Amino acid sequence: MTKKLSKGHEMEELLRSYFLQAGYYVMRGVPFQYEGFDVTDIDLWLYSRTSSVARNISIVDVKNKKTPQAIERIFWTKGLSEAINADNAIVATTERKPEVKDFGNKLDVLVLDGLFLSKLSKSESHFERRLSDEEFIELVQSYDLGKLDGDWKGKILACKSLLSNGLSFDTCNQWLNISKFFAEQVLTKPSRMETALRCFYFSLSLVAIGIDFILKELSFLDQQERIERLSEGFTYGSRGKEVKRE
Structure with a gap:
């Protein structure tokens, strides 16, 4: 740091x-x-x-x-x-x-x-080469047009805030949308590629945690059933297919 x-x-x-x-x-x-x-x-x-x-x-x-x-x-x-x-x-x-x-x-x-x-x-246990949270946010804020160009910092804080709502298909879908946004920034903002990549990895790590939490409830299903449940959850959200039909 x-x-x-x-x-x-x-x-x-x-x-x-x-x-x-x-x-x-x-x-x-x-x-x-x-x-x-x-x-x-x-x-x-x-x-x-x-x-x-x-x-x-x-x-x-x-x-x-x-x-x-x-x-x-x-x-x-x-x-x-x-x-x-x-x-x-x-x-x-x-x-x-x-x-x-x-x-x-x-x-x-x-x-x-x-x-x-x-x-x-x-102790010497901390990671000297790792960005602190403050340094990461400062890096995001260093993009002068970040506020106008989709509010990069706001999206990072929104990612964090969703953790306090609980892990579910709904939160995973919101993280996926933010991950998609930063993936697009990687491709369209060459001068900000490193920062956009960091933000992409950050949001995608939350998707991975969310999926892992969801899999806890699906651990006793066979592989095909797990795939179907995951597909339904990501398509229709936490409330499921039947609610969407009503």
């Missing part, structure tokens, strides 16, 4: 690297909206495939401050995890008091305390 990050964002990047190396798909800065209102951002959104029939979605709240207000963050993160139907809630805090971890256990919230974060910050 070349861009100097704030302490909070730097810790988010360290944790992103940590969870990536642990086998998770990780997204930073996922906007959570309710009925059109911007509520908050999810610091880290985690996805893992634990078996052919099980998937796990977790959210992480990161507070790298002198006064982290850890108890309050546990309440907040627990409520947010339930609002988006996440399986697990995690709070990463500089607080080291054992009572904080005990309180987290009572609410079924995993607490990564100050001792863990201190060790993590001294």
Whole structure:
């Protein structure tokens, strides 16, 4: 990373690297909206495939401050995890008091305390060659006509925001539409090919995660049945063929 990050964002990047190396798909800065209102951002959104029939979605709240207000963050993160139907809630805090971890256990919230974060910050586990989330957004914004030419940044943020709505055929179809947009930009904007490619890979990675999540429910079907269910879902959406006929 070349861009100097704030302490909070730097810790988010360290944790992103940590969870990536642990086998998770990780997204930073996922906007959570309710009925059109911007509520908050999810610091880290985690996805893992634990078996052919099980998937796990977790959210992480990161507070790298002198006064982290850890108890309050546990309440907040627990409520947010339930609002988006996440399986697990995690709070990463500089607080080291054992009572904080005990309180987290009572609410079924995993607490990564100050001792863990201190060790993590001294490790060499993070990916120096990887763009930070801030650098990626800055790269997208560097295209002066991006706002007028389809709103590149807006599409990236929309991709992220869809994660808080849950993984389904509907969200996959929206990601596919955005992927199609950036694929077209790769072909028509030679001077912005690298940025458009990064955006294309970004949106397509979400399509892959969405399909993997859907396949959880189809794991016991034979191959032809899976193909038919996937075809129906991508054609008619989450509500299916019969609803479209009504």
